[in-house]
Amino acid sequence: MKNILEAPFLQEFCRTASNMYRLGWDERNGGNISYLLKKEEVAEFLDLNHVVRVIPFAGVHNTSFDAAPLAGKIFLVTGTGKYFKNVERDPANNIGIVRIADNGKEVELLWGYEDGGRFTSEFPAHMMSHIARLSVDPENRVILHCHPTNLLAMTYVHELDEAKFSHTLWEMSTECIVVFPDGVGVLPWMLCGTDTIGMATAEKMKEFRTVIWSLHGVYGAGKNLDECFGLVETCEKAATIYNIIGSRPIKNTLTEDNMKELIDLFGISPRYDFFVEEKYRKLAK
Ligand code: 2HA
Ligand code: ZN
Numbered sequence: 001m002k003n004i005l006e007a008p009f010l011q012e013f014c015r016t017a018s019n020m021y022r023l024g025w026d027e028r029n030g031g032n033i034s035y036l037l038k039k040e041e042v043a044e045f046l047d048l049n050h051v052v053r054v055i056p057f058a059g060v061h062n063t064s065f066d067a068a069p070l071a072g073k074i075f076l077v078t079g080t081g082k083y084f085k086n087v088e089r090d091p092a093n094n095i096g097i098v099r100i101a102d103n104g105k106e107v108e109l110l111w112g113y114e115d116g117g118r119f120t121s122e123f124p125a126h127m128m129s130h131i132a133r134l135s136v137d138p139e140n141r142v143i144l145h146c147h148p149t150n151l152l153a154m155t156y157v158h159e160l161d162e163a164k165f166s167h168t169l170w171e172m173s174t175e176c177i178v179v180f181p182d183g184v185g186v187l188p189w190m191l192c193g194t195d196t197i198g199m200a201t202a203e204k205m206k207e208f209r210t211v212i213w214s215l216h217g218v219y220g221a222g223k224n225l226d227e228c229f230g231l232v233e234t235c236e237k238a239a240t241i242y243n244i245i246g247s248r249p250i251k252n253t254l255t256e257d258n259m260k261e262l263i264d265l266f267g268i269s270p271r272y273d274f275f276v277e278e279k280y281r282k283l284a285k
Helices: 008-022 039-043 123-136 149-157 162-171 195-205 225-245 256-266
Strands: 032-037 053-056 074-078 095-100 106-112 142-146 185-187 210-213 217-222
Touching: 008 032, 008 074, 008 095, 008 142, 008 225, 032 039, 032 123, 074 123, 123 142, 123 195, 123 217, 142 225, 149 217, 149 225, 162 185, 162 225, 185 195, 195 210, 195 217, 210 225, 217 225
Parallel strands: 185 210
Antiparallel strands: 032 074, 032 142, 053 106, 074 095, 095 106, 142 217, 210 217
16 A cells, blocks of 8 residues: 555645645635545555544534435545645644545545544535536536635625626636636625535536635635636636726726637637627627
8 A cells, every 4th residue: 555645636735735825815724625536546545445433524513414426435625623834744634535425424534634633614515516516517526715815805895796706807817718717606795614605605616616705715616626726826816906906097908809809719608698798798608
């Protein structure tokens, strides 16, 4: 059996947590990541018949969430109360590898959380989001939550209308419409760590890979850690530009005609219903 601390998927996970910390997206114990692993890749490093302990979902928060659609799937997940700052230095205490039990109500710990810890309090939101993303994209493996400063600031001053919020982000740099043509979903402030916000997030995840939690942070989804990280990074960059502009008068911006040129060049299909001009709105499915 190879050393789990040398597993490429674990090392990449740790580096991602460090990068998120250094960018200021994960202060204190803020944020969480769940990464759907391939059984074969885990089997090279861990005995899949050895369950360290069984952890019920219900813990800090009560949950009626049923993870049965994910039964048997293995996830690498950040621990509750743990700091992203410490993940890379001490993975065994700060993250864990868990398998969803057949009853859909608990997980089997295969490795990690060595100080007796457990998965993030946002676990139901993560698992519900995985179920939602997998239903529209079987390749989706990552759900990531964090508190990027500028996106968060933007939710204090921008209307929380999904179409307007997405459009503003698209205007803030040329790359945006290419990286997230699906726009961003926006939820109002809701109590975190609950099934309710989990279900609302998952519902949005059927349409969007990015879901803004107003006055709190963001959820991102993706096929791999790089793609998911890059998505949040691009949204956060756009929000940074929005905040730097502030209330100064706009003299130039990306127009919808500019966006259409990018759409045609990259062969993407954006949320045309988020456009303003009728000639583009007509193209909405
Ligand atoms: O895990 O970010 O939303 C800490 C959080 C909760
Ligand atoms: Zn949070």
